[in-house]
Amino acid sequence: MYWRASQVGIPSFVRIKPQALGRLGIYAQREAYRKPVFLVSAGLPETLSQPVLEGFEAKGIKIHRWIEVDGADFDVATNLLAELPSDCDALLGLGGGKCLDVAKYVATLAGWPYYAVPTSLSNDGFCAPQSSLTLRGRRRSLPAQLPFGVVVDMEACLQAPDLLWWSGVGDLVAKLTAIRDWKLAYHQCGEPVDDLAALLSNATVHQFLARPTRDLEGIRLLATALMLNGVSMAMCGSSRPASGAEHLISHALDKIVQHPRSHGLQVGVAAYLVSRLQSDNAELIADVLDKTGFWQGIRNDPFSRHEWLQAVREAPAVKPERFTVLSTRDCVDEVAAMIDQDKVLRGCFVD
Numbered sequence: 439m440y441w442r443a444s445q446v447g448i449p450s451f452v453r454i455k456p457q458a459l460g461r462l463g464i465y466a467q468r469e470a471y472r473k474p475v476f477l478v479s480a481g482l483p484e485t486l487s488q489p490v491l492e493g494f495e496a497k498g499i500k501i502h503r504w505i506e507v508d509g510a511d512f513d514v515a516t517n518l519l520a521e522l523p524s525d526c527d528a529l530l531g532l533g534g535g536k537c538l539d540v541a542k543y544v545a546t547l548a549g550w551p552y553y554a555v556p557t558s559l560s561n562d563g564f565c566a567p568q569s570s571l572t573l574r575g576r577r578r579s580l581p582a583q584l585p586f587g588v589v590v591d592m593e594a595c596l597q598a599p600d601l602l603w604w605s606g607v608g609d610l611v612a613k614l615t616a617i618r619d620w621k622l623a624y625h626q627c628g629e630p631v632d633d634l635a636a637l638l639s640n641a642t643v644h645q646f647l648a649r650p651t652r653d654l655e656g657i658r659l660l661a662t663a664l665m666l667n668g669v670s671m672a673m674c675g676s677s678r679p680a681s682g683a684e685h686l687i688s689h690a691l692d693k694i695v696q697h698p699r700s701h702g703l704q705v706g707v708a709a710y711l712v713s714r715l716q717s718d719n720a721e722l723i724a725d726v727l728d729k730t731g732f733w734q735g736i737r738n739d740p741f742s743r744h745e746w747l748q749a750v751r752e753a754p755a756v757k758p759e760r761f762t763v764l765s766t767r768d769c770v771d772e773v774a775a776m777i778d779q780d781k782v783l784r785g786c787f788v789d
């Protein structure tokens with residue numbers, strides 16, 4: 439069965455602007471929250487936490503609990519659910535992807551209004567209808583509700599480290615290959631495509647691709663595109679708009695390599711390889727990854743050729759029901775030839 443009807447709860451409160459962290463207290467006051475609980479990435483720099491604390495103090499709102507979250511483990515989430523005060527009237531996740539995955543899952547289980555406040559844009563997880571949590575040692579994507587609110591401080595995200603910027607761009611270009619795979623599955627197996635979800639995903643990605651610059655406006659476009667991609671997944675009840683063969687390769691790599699690299703770095707490179715297998719969008723993807731400095735970031739710490747070929751070989755088995763370009767033929771030799779000969783990939787792999 440391909441289809442899941444979806445009753446979508448989508449973010450109603452969205453602020454993507456500079457210095458939004460300092461305005462969280464204003465937003466909380468407007469919504470009349472009296473007992474907000476914060477889940478915060480362990481080790482979040484004071485430069486990011488201080489404006490939030492000052493903003494709440496200025497509005498006379500006492501933060502009910504302020505809890506640091508380390509790691510993205512299922513047990514961490516369920517323990518928090520048990521320990522958090524039941525009179526919490528809003529849950530705010532502040533920081534990086536792992537903390538936000540935990541916060542979103544806790545809010546889903548508790549039924550609290552949830553606000554995602556990412557301080558970097560390294561992937562689309564902050565507004566996706568799943569939480570990526572470790573369950574008995576294995577990473578799982580567990581269903582979660584979209585946040586009620588999304589607050590992105592553009593200045594904070596602009597100052598995030600290079601690697602997180604490249605990761606966000608990598609996860610974004612992967613949407614092009616994901617949509618292509620979805621349409622391929624429609625033509626080859628009759629899997630229905632939700633046209634509006636595909637259109638929403640594609641349109642926002644192209645807005646960023648038209649202006650892939652690392653400045654405030656580029657951050658606004660990247661945040662908007664990643665957020666609306668999450669919404670498009672919720673609309674169609676599937677990760678199809680965001681995840682195709684490139685994500686399967688990345689998931690296979692996570693299992694093979696001892697220390698998986700950032701999700702977005704893996705899927706960005708995989709998206710380029712897959713776009714060549716699909717014979718679509720390869721130049722566009724290569725170009726945006728060039729303009730954003732992504733390729734240079736990969737060359738600074740190249741991937742392992744043999745691990746990647748193993749991942750391409752094992753990728754279709756990661757999710758056998760998902761038809762992608764990798765289902766159409768054995769692609770390992772083609773990818774090996776790309777790694778060895780494609781000028782775009784020069785220096786991105788070592789043996």
Ligand SMILES: [Zn+2]
Nearest residue numbers: 561562609705
């Ligand atoms: Zn992704």
